[in-house]
Amino acid sequence: GAGVSQSPSNKVTEKGKDVELRCDPISGHTALYWYRQSLGQGLEFLIYFQGNSAPDKSGLPSDRFSAERTGGSVSTLTIQRTQQEDSAVYLCASSPGAGLRKGSPLHFGNGTRLTVT
Amino acid sequence: GQNIDQPTEMTATEGAIVQINCTYQTSGFNGLFWYQQHAGEAPTFLSYNVLDGLEEKGRFSSFLSRSKGYSYLLLKELQMKDSASYLCAVRVDSNYQLIWGAGTKLIIKP
Numbered sequence: 001g002a003g004v005s006q007s008p009s010n011k012v013t014e015k016g017k018d019v020e021l022r023c024d025p026i027s028g029h030t031a032l033y034w035y036r037q038s039l040g041q042g043l044e045f046l047i048y049f050q051g052n053s054a055p056d057k058s059g060l061p062s063d064r065f066s067a068e069r070t071g072g073s074v075s076t077l078t079i080q081r082t083q084q085e086d087s088a089v090y091l092c093a094s095s096p097g098a099g100l101r102k103g104s105p106l107h108f109g110n111g112t113r114l115t116v117t
Numbered sequence: 118g119q120n121i122d123q124p125t126e127m128t129a130t131e132g133a134i135v136q137i138n139c140t141y142q143t144s145g146f147n148g149l150f151w152y153q154q155h156a157g158e159a160p161t162f163l164s165y166n167v168l169d170g171l172e173e174k175g176r177f178s179s180f181l182s183r184s185k186g187y188s189y190l191l192l193k194e195l196q197m198k199d200s201a202s203y204l205c206a207v208r209v210d211s212n213y214q215l216i217w218g219a220g221t222k223l224i225i226k227p
Contacts, residue, residue, distance in 0.1 A: 002161070003159075031213060034212075035217075040125075040219060041219055042121065042204075042216075042217035042218050042219045043160075043204070043206075043215075043217040044217075045214065045215070048213050048214075050213075056214070059219065091159070091160075105150060105152075105161075106162070106163035106215075108159035108160045108161070108162075109159055110137065110157070110158055110159045110166070111159065
C-alpha cells in the first residue's frame, strides 16, 4: 500500500463499550507501533511489535488495553470497557527492519480519533 | 526521568525565518527526530540528527548539540502551508523507543 492505513478514522462510543482499532502498515514493514496522542501532550507509547511478537507492551495503560498482530501485517488495538479518559487520537506507525536503525523514520497513519461519551 | 521541552506555540510571518527549540533530558541518546503534523493528519518525518552540527534540507535545517541537550529546527522562507505542529523526538537506548515532546504549534500569518 501507499502508506499506513488506520480505521475507523473517527469512533464515538459509550462508556463501558468495547472498541477495536485497526492498522494496516506499509507492506514489508516488520516493526509496528501504537501511540496515543492527547491534546497538548506528547505521543504516548503503547506497544511495539516486531513481526507478530510484542517485545514491549510496557506502555499499555491498563489491562483493558490489548493488541495483536497477525501475519506480520495488520494489527488491532482493543480497548475493553472504555472510559472517558480513553478519549484521544490513536496513532499507528510502521518502519522497515528492527526499529529505528540509522535514523530510519517511523511512517504514521492518520490515526483514529476516539471519543468516549 | 525522561523529559523533552518545546514551546507550546509560536507565530511567524510569511516569508520570514523561525527557529523552534527543543531541549531534552533523557537516560540515553541515539538520535533526534523532527516531525511535522498538520491538524488531523499523520506526523511526517522532517529530519534526523545524531551527530553535533547542522543538517540542511531545502528550506528546513536542524541543529544538534549533544553536550547541551539541545536541538532546533530552522524554517526559512515561511509559507502558509508550514502552519502545523512540529514534534521533537529522542531515540533513547533501545533501537525502537522514542520519547516525544508535546509539539510546537506554528502559526503563519500573511
